[in-house]
Amino acid sequence: MEAPAEQAAQRALARRLRGAAGLAALAGLAWVARDVPAALGGRLSGARAERAARSPQFRDGAFRNRASTRTMAGSPDRNLVRELIFGKQKRRPTAAVPLVRPADPPAAATDRELGVVWYGHASALIEIEGHRVLVDPVWSDRCSPSALLGPRRLHEPPVGLHELPTVDAVVISHDHYDHLDMATVRALTAGQSAPFVVPLGVGAHLERWGVPEDRIVELDWAESHRIGGLTITATAAQHFSGRGLRRDGTLWSSWVVAGAHRRVFYTGDSGYFDGYAEIGAEHGPFDVTLIQIGAYDRAWPSIHMFPEEAVAAHLDLRGGLLLPVHWATFNLALHDWSEPVDRLWAEAKARDVRLAVPRPGERVVVDDPPAVDGWWQSIA
Template identity: 55%
Template sequence: MPSPAARRTALAVVATLAGPAAWVTRAAWGLPTALGASRRAVRPYVAGSPQFSGGRFHNRVTTPSLPPASARRGLLRQMHDERHTGLPAHPVPLVRPELPAEAAELAVTWFGHSSALVEVDGRRVLVDPVWGERVSPSPLLGPTRLHPAPAPVTELPRVDAVLLSHDHYDHLDLPTVRELLRTQTAPFLVPLGIGAHLRGWGVPEERIVELDWDGVASVAGLTLTCTEARHFSGRFFSRDTTLWASWVITGPRHRVFFGGDTGYTPAFAGIGARLGPFDLTLLPIGAYNDAWQYIHMTPEEAVRAHGDLGGGLLVPIHWATFNLAFHRWAEPVQRLTAAARRSQVQVAVPRPGERVDVLAPPPLDDWWTAVGSAADEPQEDDDAGAGSSVLARAASWLVARRQGD
């Protein structure tokens, strides 16, 4: 019979072997559902699009989405060395949303990242709603929130439409879709192919409107136009099987442009000429890097795009909520406000949860400097433990890079 010492040794070996296996099991929990529809399920809904050829969607201008393998090795080193750079040094201030009983003429409430509630001519449109804690198909891997959601998704008032820009996890979130399915009745307006994800998650056909670029739908007195963006799609290994887009919201009196996630493109000028000018633009300013410069705008390019679109007030999105690149946490908005001053562009930068009356925007209030960047403060090494191991960080980076954010 084994001695007590031998039994303890055997149990320790089993625990050592079982620990990583259990962690991998937890990390993969729910993966098939969260990944969304297969290429085969998507294909019938997309094959007729002029943007679709060779089994995938394409941008209208040449757009490299990721650097060559040699450069990716450098990015992995950068991921390790600069993993804290995009973290805030102090808590991000939140505002409890104060939403009127009736939608206003023109207002926007920013909930963080690219999620916002837009009020246009007495109607409400929810864009890229992401209330999940982690933007990933896995409960253990992938970027987590840098601040809580300002309010539960269940506290949203009745919305008239939900717009989705593309299927990356930081823009299309399964838990949020399920909550909206339970608590709202609005249709989901999506670029081609994304409807297959929604159908697989239980969204009824009558609540799904799929559009190609330049496609138009009328909802609750608003005209919603699916417009061009410069990006890519995919929820892990399948790439570009669904379309990506920006959106134009046109009411009887006001117009809004929602950029979603995009690199700079000459198409903005054409959108502005055909469908603008716009009283409000919501444009992405964060997660830029030289390695993926064609699929994410810099803050300066956002100001340029705002001008191309004929924008009035610019409200930045796609920053502050998730650590998706290697720039400092506040850098995007610092660069944006500097570029806006040079170009005499009016900017409003709400705190997460804050509502902006576009017809009477408040003076610009610098709240981000006090938050600061963790990169400017001493850091402790966090290599111990499975959740923060090099393997876990590499997998998290891979999840983020495969979705392009």
């Protein structure tokens, strides 16, 4: 048995160690939290603010949709917070999401070959006529300004950012955290030389994160930017924007990526609206459409599409192959994890729409897509 003095000394040492551990934990939290203000992004000022104010989409101090929309609404028969905590929905897969390392384009691929690699959620690589366009890349563990709080990934990225091929452009649809991620942008700024093509105002975030001004291309709806043989055009969407408490200080957009022979459309986030038919008439037909299908709810029907509306949008756009995005990776709504793609598959069959549902990382050749095999159903 130890002497009382030795026991007292050990207790004092234990208290000091616990105190040190607590200070270390607080220091760690402070270190993590220091990036939160930066992750919120920048504010429009100077020439950037003046240009935003001249946009037809900018009215009464903010960007607006063409039609009146609501981003969130309560319902007298529902408590969304209670559903989120106690709901019986199966919002996570029951096993690991199968990942695929993207196959390289075949050596015999022609300039007319069109491929898409979906990395999860809305992140995808468009391979078009010898060019590569990366859309909405998010590689962080959470879609949040904090590394400790916010929706966490349900699967890892299928490849590391450093393993991406050289890209010709990085296209961002809007500034929400699940589409615009500070850590990913900083890594791409250091590891790639491509320009960031973004909606009006989003350049303020990029500038704060160290993206050189000559690599920032900001576009209003109907404006285009040429990169090699590609034309990248910002087109209308029905959504909203905001990081932190300020809403709609930057524009949101859908995108057309067009080469000499092939055309791709990406919705970004949007509710279903008549703009899709207009885009299809002006810019279509499209060889493939990348369409948002997840994170919907009747509490916010104006700004995210239901799966059936995604099929309707694809038809309005005069699309060939439909490749769904914005599902599987983050929990951002109350529906079951697999519900978006189950409903989409049923509607696509009912309306005779060509569909590809790749595993994250799987390369889809648009002219020869893999058959839909229901891979997600065994882990739903």
